[in-house]
Amino acid sequence: MLDLRSLAVGYRSAGRALLSGMDVSAEPGAFICILGRNGAGKSTLMRTIAGLQPSLDGVAALGGENVASMRPGTRARRIAVVLTERQFNPGLRVEDMVALARQPFTGWEGRLGDGDRAAIAEAVAVMGIEPFARRYFSNLSDGERQRVMIARALAQTPRLMILDEITAFLDLPSRVEIMALLRSQAKAKGQVVLLSSHDLDLSLQLSDSVWLLDGAGGFSVGTPEALSQSGAVGRAFDTDAIRYSPSQGRFEIRTSESA
Amino acid sequence: MSMRISSRAAALIVALAGLSLLTLTCGQIALPLADTVGALTGTQSSDLARQIVLEIRLPRVAAAIIAGAALGMAGVLMQALFRNPVADAWSLGLLAGGQFGVALTVTAAAFAGPAAVAFLTVFEGPSITLAAAAGVAAAALFMLALGRRVGAITLLVIGLMLGFTSQGLTSVLLHFAARAGGRVYGGWQDASFAAVAPAALPWLLAPILIGAGVAVATAKPLSSLLLGETYARSLGVKVTSLRHAVLAATVLLVAPVVAFCGPVSFVGLIAPHFARALAGTARILPLLPLAALGGALLALAGDAIVHAPWEQHFLHLNAILAIVGAPVVILILVFSPAVRQWR
Numbered sequence: 001m002l003d004l005r006s007l008a009v010g011y012r013s014a015g016r017a018l019l020s021g022m023d024v025s026a027e028p029g030a031f032i033c034i035l036g037r038n039g040a041g042k043s044t045l046m047r048t049i050a051g052l053q054p055s056l057d058g059v060a061a062l063g064g065e066n067v068a069s070m071r072p073g074t075r076a077r078r079i080a081v082v083l084t085e086r087q088f089n090p091g092l093r094v095e096d097m098v099a100l101a102r103q104p105f106t107g108w109e110g111r112l113g114d115g116d117r118a119a120i121a122e123a124v125a126v127m128g129i130e131p132f133a134r135r136y137f138s139n140l141s142d143g144e145r146q147r148v149m150i151a152r153a154l155a156q157t158p159r160l161m162i163l164d165e166i167t168a169f170l171d172l173p174s175r176v177e178i179m180a181l182l183r184s185q186a187k188a189k190g191q192v193v194l195l196s197s198h199d200l201d202l203s204l205q206l207s208d209s210v211w212l213l214d215g216a217g218g219f220s221v222g223t224p225e226a227l228s229q230s231g232a233v234g235r236a237f238d239t240d241a242i243r244y245s246p247s248q249g250r251f252e253i254r255t256s257e258s259a
Numbered sequence: 260m261s262m263r264i265s266s267r268a269a270a271l272i273v274a275l276a277g278l279s280l281l282t283l284t285c286g287q288i289a290l291p292l293a294d295t296v297g298a299l300t301g302t303q304s305s306d307l308a309r310q311i312v313l314e315i316r317l318p319r320v321a322a323a324i325i326a327g328a329a330l331g332m333a334g335v336l337m338q339a340l341f342r343n344p345v346a347d348a349w350s351l352g353l354l355a356g357g358q359f360g361v362a363l364t365v366t367a368a369a370f371a372g373p374a375a376v377a378f379l380t381v382f383e384g385p386s387i388t389l390a391a392a393a394g395v396a397a398a399a400l401f402m403l404a405l406g407r408r409v410g411a412i413t414l415l416v417i418g419l420m421l422g423f424t425s426q427g428l429t430s431v432l433l434h435f436a437a438r439a440g441g442r443v444y445g446g447w448q449d450a451s452f453a454a455v456a457p458a459a460l461p462w463l464l465a466p467i468l469i470g471a472g473v474a475v476a477t478a479k480p481l482s483s484l485l486l487g488e489t490y491a492r493s494l495g496v497k498v499t500s501l502r503h504a505v506l507a508a509t510v511l512l513v514a515p516v517v518a519f520c521g522p523v524s525f526v527g528l529i530a531p532h533f534a535r536a537l538a539g540t541a542r543i544l545p546l547l548p549l550a551a552l553g554g555a556l557l558a559l560a561g562d563a564i565v566h567a568p569w570e571q572h573f574l575h576l577n578a579i580l581a582i583v584g585a586p587v588v589i590l591i592l593v594f595s596p597a598v599r600q601w602r
Contacts, residue, residue, distance in 0.1 A: 052492055076495030085489055091344075091541035092485055099542075103483055104495045109544060110479040156494075 036213030331530030331554020360394020384462030470511030525584025
């Protein structure tokens with residue numbers, strides 16, 4: 001459903017692409033984690049696939065249609081995002097935030113129909129945010145805000161969901177819960193879910209497929225097991241201080257003996 | 260429109276009607292209520308009552324309602340566009356910019372000679388509205404460019420400073436215009452609804468009606484912009500054209516107010532907060548009618564206090580608005596969660 005064809009992403013002003021020649025496909029229901037160190041191009045890649053930033057070369061296509069040339073309204077009905085940008089506004093309540101997700105589906109007034117209300121109610125229930133639905137978004141904790149933003153994306157009923165480092169502000173049980181929840185949503189609705197994360201363990205355990213950015217413009221795609229065994233994970237993340245152990249499936253501190 | 264919004268709007272309309280009647284009745288010469296109503300409906304009333312109500316008080320009340328409503332709606336637009344709870348046409352220097360535009364035009368005409376002054380006098384309504392619109396638009400574009408670089412509070416301080424600068428320049432310009440024999444808008448540097456002649460009311464109202472129409476048309480995408488620019492784009496909003504449309508609506512709403520009533524302070528800043536509290540939402544569409552009615556009510560109340568039967572005429576509109584408005588702004592700055600983000 002999602003096809004990247006020789007996609008190159010980056011900023012034109014930087015002179016060269018952060019990532020190039022990406023040829024990857026994802027089937028409906030795929031739960032995909034994008035892994036890589038800071039600056040490897042995760043956010044840029046996701047913004048490009050979401051149609052929020054022009055690609056340097058190549059195409060990201062959803063259902064055979066080039067995302068970059070979709071009409072903004074069409075794109076908004078098919079792709080939902082949760083970003084790291086944190087922008088807050090006076091007087092926006094949680095229920096308003098989630099309801100705004102339905103704007104691409106409503107008329108000029110933004111009046112909600114029965115289908116819109118059902119989508120909102122389901123997203124609110126799935127993320128468990130009813131208890132603070134009437135509160136101001138800006139008065140919530142980081143974890144609560146993150147749940148609201150994910151509920152907002154779910155309420156947009158997209159074919160493709162793009163979530164950038166959504167687990168950064170959550171404690172471990174919440175991270176597991178939310179990632180597992182997104183995975184089951186992807187399966188239940190046949191959506192493609194693209195999620196970037198620094199949670200290596202969790203991502204390798206839960207994802208169907210991993211897009212691993214090595215930080216030097218290269219990338220590898222595969223199942224978590226394959227990437228782990230091939231040493232690609234190690235190449236992307238090893239430093240002088242730590243190294244990935246494929247046999248144990250986790251990082252080890254390098255000691256003087258093993259180094 | 261939901262029941263909540265309709266019922267609150269209805270209550271505001273009743274309050275506005277009551278206050279209008281009170282303002283038409285009371286004043287230096289108190290009229291019996293029956294005479295006031297009689298003058299309004301054209302039935303039995305003395306000539307004096309008819310003259311006072313229809314020629315003196317009604318234009319003033321109408322100007323206060325129209326200008327207050329325009330400033331209230333413009334406040335809603337600007338607070339959403341700048342994502343700043345203390346933004347409005349006055350606080351960000353748009354009104355002062357408009358004044359400067361008018362002063363520049365008047366001065367230019369004064370120096371250009373009697374023909375230009377005569378032209379300006381004949382086409383007073385459209386020409387000063389246009390001059391104000393140019394000034395408002397210039398100030399708005401400047402603040403919008405700045406708004407992307409600085410925080411909410413910094414922007415407020417810069418807006419107020421821009422306002423002081425424009426007002427200083429305006430007073431200097433008008434001084435030269437007076438020496439050159441041009442027409443000086445007497446007392447216009449203070450805000451007042453009393454100087455609006457009945458013939459000027461259509462010039463005040465027409466751009467504001469168009470501006471209100473544009474505001475309503477942009478309400479839905481502007482609600483998305485409350486989430487921030489990137490989320491708005493992800494919801495299919497064309498952010499650049501939205502900005503231009505909102506800016507156009509703001510200029511249409513604000514320029515006639517500056518041109519005919521001067522720099523009316525605080526109304527546009529407070530009315531949106533009042534509307535949000537009544538509406539229980541920050542979505543733009545339900546806020547527009549409530550902020551319009553709230554702004555009209557506030558402006559009319561200020562005017563009613565100014566023109567109450569005091570021993571002598573000593574109150575200025577902006578003095579009343581400042582006494583009521585400035586403490587409200589202080590409360591917003593101290594308690595608003597959105598402002599707290601910037602500290």
